[in-house]
Amino acid sequence: MALMTCQEAALAALAHEMQEDPTIWALGEDLGRGGVFGQYRGLQQRFGAERIVDTPISEATIMGAAVGAAMMGTRPVVEMRIADFALCAVDELVNQAAKARFMFGGQAKVPLVARHPMGTWKNLAAQHSQSLEAWWVHVPGLVVAAPATPADCAGLLKSSIRCDDPVVLLEHKDLWTYAAEVDEALPPVPLGVAECARDGRDLTLVTWSAARHLALAAADAAAATGIEVEVLDLRTLWPWDRGAVLGSVSRTRRLLVLHEAVQVAGFGAEIAATVAETLGSILAAPVRRLGAPRVPIAYAPPLEAVYRIDQGRVLATIQGLVRG
Amino acid sequence: MALMTCQEAALAALAHEMQEDPTIWALGEDLGRGGVFGQYRGLQQRFGAERIVDTPISEATIMGAAVGAAMMGTRPVVEMRIADFALCAVDELVNQAAKARFMFGGQAKVPLVARHPMGTWKNLAAQHSQSLEAWWVHVPGLVVAAPATPADCAGLLKSSIRCDDPVVLLEHKDLWTYAAEVDEALPPVPLGVAECARDGRDLTLVTWSAARHLALAAADAAAATGIEVEVLDLRTLWPWDRGAVLGSVSRTRRLLVLHEAVQVAGFGAEIAATVAETLGSILAAPVRRLGAPRVPIAYAPPLEAVYRIDQGRVLATIQGLVRG
Amino acid sequence: MSEATVQPTGPVLEGANDAMLARLIAHQRTMARIRAFEEAAAEAAAAGEVLGLVHPSIGQEAVAAGVCANLERHDLVTSTHRGHGHTLAKGADLAATMAELFGKASGFCKGKGGSMHIADFSVGMLGANGVVAAGIPIAVGAAQALKLRRLPGVAVTFFGDGATNRGPFFESLNWAALFRLPVLFVCEDNGFGSTTRNEAVSAGPGPAARAEACGVPARTVDGSDVAAVDEAAAALLAEIRASGSPRLLHARTHRFLGHTSIDAQGYRSADELAACRKSDPIAFNAARLRALGCADAEISAIAAAAGGEVAAAVAAARAAPHAPSHEAFADIQDIGGGLWR
Amino acid sequence: MSEATVQPTGPVLEGANDAMLARLIAHQRTMARIRAFEEAAAEAAAAGEVLGLVHPSIGQEAVAAGVCANLERHDLVTSTHRGHGHTLAKGADLAATMAELFGKASGFCKGKGGSMHIADFSVGMLGANGVVAAGIPIAVGAAQALKLRRLPGVAVTFFGDGATNRGPFFESLNWAALFRLPVLFVCEDNGFGSTTRNEAVSAGPGPAARAEACGVPARTVDGSDVAAVDEAAAALLAEIRASGSPRLLHARTHRFLGHTSIDAQGYRSADELAACRKSDPIAFNAARLRALGCADAEISAIAAAAGGEVAAAVAAARAAPHAPSHEAFADIQDIGGGLWR
Ligand SMILES: Cc1ncc(C[n+]2csc(CCOP(=O)(O)OP(=O)(O)O)c2C)c(N)n1
């Protein structure tokens, strides 16, 4: 075991995969200098400029070229720099990468990883802070993952690279420097499998990405008041681990979904709706979601704070659900 | 009253608005020839090439220019031709149009209408048939509407044009030739107000766009079996008419949401989750959604059919919910 | 071009020899197959047997034929909504192409794609595309993969004049020049984007100038003369293979039919249409063949053979079964595919 | 440029007169205010008083000053992530600009935007932008609105060399030329896009050639010489106003600091940085002013005044309150805004 940040773990995972498989390459802006978050540090020196490619500011072509390169036997790792800039390349991701295999009747696969550094960080305001995972889950053909720990950042990156599907990997900007113990081998983490981050009998709290840490803190606070919360970190959003969620809620009979993204039409709606449809008749309390208000993300801290969910609100919601 | 198609009604509404307000103009490809669906027929002859603008195939700039023009005192009607091509202009819609007013602290408004001809029609396959309303509802700053009748196509277009917000107007490709009686004055239809298309006491069926017609047919079939279904056509998806939906479900205690789009992370999840959260404890049956499977839309009719929901399935679902 | 007025000229005729004649005959065959295919596709669309939108390339056959005659099987092609000609010229099986238009299981895409998504990866045809200009960066990336894997081959991307106004076209030019990728950009300039004239939506001197401004050398050619296209494509491809860097071919051509098979072209006068039909690449090449001593019978035999092949393909496609509906859940993704929710 | 080595030349000096001197002094004032503002902003960012990312335009002041000196209040500007200079040069209040960087209610955007979204619509400054090249089509559309409404005015869009590789740049050039819109495209070419050198990501002869290939006449100028920028912008703007059609100005300039205020520029040698600092537009213009007889004291008074104004603005911004948190629910949309769900 070793202490590693998400950035260190993801960097090591990518380096490991590139060492093993010469068809893996990465493309994006400023990768030669290590990438915006250091997640490519040293890789150009090690693997050369042909495999760690500094691109022009041409998001549409970064993504479009990756589609062609993926169809032709390579595994591109596409760096979108900030998830919001991926909006300059949506045709390429949604109309091309996600659909090519199907439209061509299985003649081609598109094994690429689109890395989207998501979420609020450093008060970057409305065009650099969005969390749009719900969009990508809605698109047939895409796998979507959103790790929250160094082990998962590394393990899901490995699995995403090895996966033959286009994967949108949502890496939270605020977690790059988050450190935790990891198995130094950084084993791949299977796509589609949730992690039970905390056992509990009273309520199932489903979450992913940075909100996992908020969920665990709130669960600890709830434990101090005698409520035992089970925290499930989905890790992969498509396919999401229905079995784990439904199994847990079958036991706890209470569901809270917590995520950073806007609540309206967020991915929490899918989880809540599915649980309500499937287990609605056995629930001890109505399903519940906590997400951001439907507002653009402001720059000034007191205004940005409105977008963030704090531990007190999570705790109060848990207590409301369990104590009625 | 007069019989009009959606195309005729929308065309008349746009002509009326353009006549009244010289700051309204439309831009998109081939508008001079009437637009792909005839929804601009004759307007260039009437209003000139400066107000009905034939643009290059430059979706990003069609949308981006509309943002600038909207901020500068005009009301652009942006024709995206096929909703799927709007994916070439997502930064412009989501990062710019939707956020400008907020980011600039209210200094600018962005009164534009982005017309997205959506949905399956004529076996156009995976890149010409998508229904992505859930995406736009998720984006703070956008109004989203999806009419299903000639009166609503006209009335919501008028209201969208008059609205100071950026509106995504989802016009279903399969409805352009659908005809129904309309008030010849084509009165504006207020944004945010659902229409109760059919009264019923046993179940609330919430729907929008082309699925309204399927819902009504299924409701008729259900009535023949003694089940009275209330059909609510949301018409506007953001803001959606919570009052109407919650009011109706409070009475019927049963909810079915029906939409053409992919069910996973579709907008039906938001309705179902909200109802489950709010009324979960009084429901007579768990909430239920019917949407498309998470597959790209195929070309060949038997494969495309998988994507479509048929009346039999809606009826069976209604019966299952009511009879248990 | 009416046969009486044809005046074939140029280098092809001067040094004419057997190899050249054979090449022109091969072009004639390719073009005749495309023409017959497009006519049948349009007819089947009118009959409701082919669905969606069909964009025939009638009048433009010389571009596909002249360019693809210079490609090896391992070379790659990306195409557009108007992609049947490129598919056939690149060597795809005609019957499987037709079957795809009919949406049948025996089609290249099992009926999942149809006309706008026709592809045959086995011959390097990486797909038509329903989104204007979207095939361009895909070709560029395919070329980048070839280079990375030290594989031989070039990627050719066909696109229309209308596509030259979309951002990805420019981005891809810069990208291909920058990374020195073996890409041939082929602009099929038929003067129209759907119902709108190119000059009404494009400013500046044209596609070649745009390419050169992004570092991609370019040539303009008469796209109705298959020998001229062949010669220009051969020269540019030789430069690409030698230098490893991209080139653009701007081919002026004519779209005889409407944008789609159901577009009656009310926006073009009868005179204009008649004039443009005079540049029929098939008639032009036939006249050249005759001038080189080819017998009329041989030329009509080419057309007849193409017609027969296409008729057989239509009959087979008509008779073929659709894929079973569970195929709609296959070929989506390995992880999480085929799930309803 | 070290003052001893400055050799001011060119038309400005030859016909020097009082009006010219006054204009150069005005430029000096504009540039000094931008410089002082940027230094204070970077300092406040280092102190954690200004959040997000701050992109100082130190070294590039002559472009904003020289271009905006030719604009009326009703003319429009769109800008980039590096937008403080354009904002001030267009006439925005310096204190309200600084307050926005501090995120305070007295800022132009009430603290909702911050540095990357600074805007002052009252002077026609339609916004910085967090997305590279996104301001370009917005300016083009703004110009189209002016034309439609028969209003006077031009729209100027500032963007970096890096932005010239994004599709919307090309699309907008074609669009503006096609529709004959009064747009001045200004490429501030500092040779870098973030940490990457422009020559490593851009092929072909450069922004001016790209513009001309899309029908937009262009000029290249020394962007460190405010008088040269002024002269070129004046000429191009006159052409735009006369013809109603667009032009591009390519200004070569230098970014003295890193991409952001926290970028230590490890990718540039000390020598390179020292060399580029020799092209300091403020020192260069100061030398020219001295050569024209302007007293040292007058020049230092300009810098001192700017420093004082900025210091006052910082103090005011620091002291000002944040907007109340309910402001986060305002200015979103009329219909359906301010709702939690
Ligand atoms: C991004 C996008 N915008 C619009 C369309 C609709 N469309 C399909 S073909 C076409 C015209 C294309 O013109 P051109 O590139 O010249 O090709 P041609 O049809 O002439 O072969 C248009 C506008 C589309 N498919 N994709």
Ligand SMILES: Cc1ncc(C[n+]2csc(CCOP(=O)(O)OP(=O)(O)O)c2C)c(N)n1
């Ligand atoms: C679409 C997009 N891609 C990437 C970025 C990240 N980014 C911000 S500034 C910048 C460099 C821009 O270079 P240039 O246009 O030359 O402007 P400069 O910073 O030199 O003023 C990059 C890559 C962005 N903001 N938007």
Ligand SMILES: [Mg+2]
């Ligand atoms: Mg064309």
Ligand SMILES: [Mg+2]
């Ligand atoms: Mg730069």
